Amino acid sequence: MSQQISFKEMLKVFGLGAVALVLGVEWFDWLMRRLRVRGPLKEVLFFPSTQTCLEHLFTPNRSFPCKCPLPHGKETSFSRLLRHLLSAHASLDLCVFSFSHMELCRMILLLHERGITVRVVTDRDYMTITGSQIGNLRRAGICVRHEMSTAVHMHHKFAIVDGKKLITGSLNWTVTAVQSNKENIMVTEEPELVRPYRLEFQQLWEANDPAKHTHRVTNGW
């Protein structure tokens, strides 16, 4: 009797074990596929980007349709870039060598008006070239710091949205870069990639704090 029960028990345990194993494998496979599909954002955008109307991004609630002659309703690399910037809820840290693109400037001003904390680090020489939008950012009250050294170019072109979305590549924020050149940017939320750029930004932000360089200014440096 006792042996019969043990055998029954064994059968049940093996049966349950087999079912659990099959279900487990199925569940694990499903989970891995979900993880792969919904992994951190990774998007690559190439330029030049075709010119389209972007008014709907700046004024989404306007009641009348835009009547400009540009194509409407088409998604491009540039509109994707603007959308990623628009996704900011709390902060935008921008590190860019050359910034003369008026629509990108308009976007940054819009984010600033919405209460997003915007910080900009840029190059000392390029911030004063004709068409640079750095002055417009500063006049709007956005905090901009520039590379203090005269011997070095701050050649980065990256942005970090809300501390977790990285936008980086070869693209300077100029009309030539967006509309003419062969350029690339990558947008990712992969923590291993975002973290080093966040640290680099913080380091540059602190190293180029004007308060730390006041003595140089008074000495005529």
Add this chain to the structure above:
Amino acid sequence: MSQQISFKEMLKVFGLGAVALVLGVEWFDWLMRRLRVRGPLKEVLFFPSTQTCLEHLFTPNRSFPCKCPLPHGKETSFSRLLRHLLSAHASLDLCVFSFSHMELCRMILLLHERGITVRVVTDRDYMTITGSQIGNLRRAGICVRHEMSTAVHMHHKFAIVDGKKLITGSLNWTVTAVQSNKENIMVTEEPELVRPYRLEFQQLWEANDPAKHTHRVTNGW
């Protein structure tokens, strides 16, 4: 008796279930950590890079120690970049705006000598500036194509090693970029990121095939 057995069975099943659950959670946690640790390569390098002796990378089998005055045995962002290039077994596709760094040129020539298939796409204007290494690559038999349009800059700065490792960022292949500027590069084997750059390279390679533009040359374009 039958009720007593059912209760025993239930206890055993619950007990085994609990053990299986605990072991399963432990195993899943271990697996996820392993997957995270051994995920595709992701590395970020920042510049400027300190100058060190790199002779061991070019001539690893030399019997005598290098006696140059530069620091030895120190890993830097630049030595990491060279190591990633050196990891090529079959191919290197390089898309770079400005290429005047002699050590990077030496590395490309070394790979070419080793039988690695090297293809280079570069900018039309910048390939002829003083110090450009493009001529040296061509003289060594490496196939270089340049952006054909006069109105456009080929401003990319990326390389693909063996079709699966992407090196991309703000860094041009110049001494100023490596030793002075604030620059970044990202090295990744994440297929979702590598694939678009591979396609972009192929597209640029084909679009700038001189055979397709011969009529322009004969017409004096």
